[in-house]
Amino acid sequence: MPATTVGGMVRVTAMNDLELPFLQVDGRAVASDPLPTVLMGGYGHMTAMQVRNGRVRGLALHLTRLKDATRELFGQDLDGGLVVGRVRQALDEAGVRDASVRVYVYAPPDSVSPVTMVVVRPPAPAPNSPQRLRSVPYIRPFAHLKHVGVFGQAHHLRRVQADGFDEALLVGADGLVAEGAITNVGFVEGDTVVWPEGPSLDGITMLLLRRELEKAGVDWRQRPVYLDDLGRFDAAFVSNSVGIAPIARIDDIGFPHDGELVGVLPKLYGRVPWDLLA
DSSP states (O other), X not given: OOEEEETTEEEEOOOOOOSSOEEEXXXXXXXXXXXXXXXXXXXXXXXXXXXXXXXXXXXXXXXXXXXXXXXXXXXXXXXXXXXXXXXXXXXXXXXXSSEEEXXXXXXXXXXXXXXXXXXXXXXXXXXXXXXEEEEEEOOOTTTTSOBSOOHHHHHHHHHHHHTTOSEEEEEOTTSBEEEESSSEEEEEETTEEEEEOSSOOOOHHHHHHHHHHHHHTOEEEEEOXXXXXXXXXXXXXXXXXXXXXXXXXXXXXXXXXXXXXXXXXXXXXXXXXXXXXX
8 A cells, every 4th residue: 555645644545446537527427438528529628636635736726727717718617616526526436535636627519518527547656767858849729728639749749758758848930948748847047947938838836836936035037948048058847747857858958957956846846735625
């Protein structure tokens, strides 16, 4: 049984082996069969979170993301309390307290009102090695949204992983660096963290890390970063819902991954409190 540490307490978890995801649509458990049909519809948005002991980092940010995107895409409000209740219900019905959870809001073909779906899978570990990225010429449409129409980024991610890389770096036609296919990317310049200013998603982990940097007195900024500029940075890293990892290489450019600041980032993120799903 895996041991989990949350809030200074070590807890042993009896985790069910979820070979298939547990799905809940508008509060009702359903078979996993509808999932491919839902995602093929291509119109909706989502958020992804890691849950430990019934808690999640940045809960308010997840709820704000869902609320704002629902308003933008569907012109309707989404009750944050309802979302939290359905996530808690899905975890209870799946019989788990630690999990990877995704909340989808999408429009079924026969309905004008959006539907909320919660998907529960086993918890995902943080990356355990420096990441290798390959740049690809692609910018996600409506990049500020975590939307379900992800064919382009999924295609590029599969291609670079087939060639032995961990992640794709999405770059505009002019060489402007935007984001990873499934991550935000950041760079270290001296004692400052730099995020690219390009079409990208404001990742929850990135937003939480920025707060911790400010608390620790570490400077960060956002500015345009071009592919040709990468060699002048001291280090680089990626972040998403599973955590933060240093970057070892982007294309042919190597980055030291044992520098002081890049090593501090996961520790700062580790200070982020876990919010109870209640």
